[in-house]
Amino acid sequence: MNAKQLAAEAAVALIKDGMKVGLGTGSTAYFAIQKIGQRVQEEGLKVTCIATSIQSEELAQSLKIPMVGFEQLERLDITIDGADEADHHLQLIKGGGGALLREKIIAYITDHYVTIVDESKYVETLGKFYLPVEIVPFGWQRTFDHIKTLGGAPHLRQRDNAPYITDNGNYILDCDFKTIPDPESLQTKLNLIPGVVECGLFVNKTQTLIIGYNDGSIKTHKK
Numbered sequence: 173m174n175a176k177q178l179a180a181e182a183a184v185a186l187i188k189d190g191m192k193v194g195l196g197t198g199s200t201a202y203f204a205i206q207k208i209g210q211r212v213q214e215e216g217l218k219v220t221c222i223a224t225s226i227q228s229e230e231l232a233q234s235l236k237i238p239m240v241g242f243e244q245l246e247r248l249d250i251t252i253d254g255a256d257e258a259d260h261h262l263q264l265i266k267g268g269g270g271a272l273l274r275e276k277i278i279a280y281i282t283d284h285y286v287t288i289v290d291e292s293k294y295v296e297t298l299g300k301f302y303l304p305v306e307i308v309p310f311g312w313q314r315t316f317d318h319i320k321t322l323g324g325a326p327h328l329r330q331r332d333n334a335p336y337i338t339d340n341g342n343y344i345l346d347c348d349f350k351t352i353p354d355p356e357s358l359q360t361k362l363n364l365i366p367g368v369v370e371c372g373l374f375v376n377k378t379q380t381l382i383i384g385y386n387d388g389s390i391k392t393h394k395k
């Protein structure tokens with residue numbers, strides 16, 4: 173089992189019958205969704221889930237995981253999601269897979285937010301990974317300029333030689349801040365810029381961080 177799968181399966185062991193569960197996005201969350209599907213089918217685990225992306229929703233449906241919409245839930249008991257970087261204070265950079273807005277909406281209604289990563293994502297200080305910032309397409313060049321004044325070199329994310337479009341119809345700027353010693357302050361500054369929908373900093377959200385190691389071990393950090 174690889175390090176991502178180890179972390180993912182340890183997280184899925186926290187899910188109990190009757191829970192409302194948020195499903196993350198990305199290659200680590202993929203293993204969690206697979207395992208939830210297995211528990212639903214083999215153990216009869218009773219859960220209702222909501223996904224952080226169209227991709228994860230389709231995967232969950234293919235595994236016959238019961239899905240609900242926001243009209244049927246106000247809070248989630250647990251969400252299991254990956255991250256691009258996690259620091260020692262359990263602050264995160266997310267959005268490498270482009271799902272940061274839905275991921276943050278789900279994080280904010282979750283009682284127990286569990287982040288799953290492999291050892292390569294656990295860092296001293298955030299910022300080596302370019303920070304994804306979701307922005308509206310209208311006037312994006314000026315939003316780009318504003319972000320630049322905060323010290324982050326933005327790059328418009330591309331796919332097939334065109335701007336990458338999120339599930340919400342927006343663009344993403346991947347911003348090189350080099351190092352982010354104060355994620356909370358940067359998040360506030362970014363989210364005040366007109367045109368910014370949300371940034372990929374997840375501050376004080378993770379209660380449990382599960383790290384999978386290549387030697388087959390896992391470590392859990394709790395807040």
Ligand SMILES: O=C(CO)[C@H](O)[C@H](O)COP(=O)(O)O
Pocket residue numbers: 196197198199200201253254255256265266267268269270271272275
């Ligand atoms: O934030 C995300 C998607 O928007 C992912 O959680 C993040 O990119 C980690 O992905 P992976 O597990 O594939 O490394």
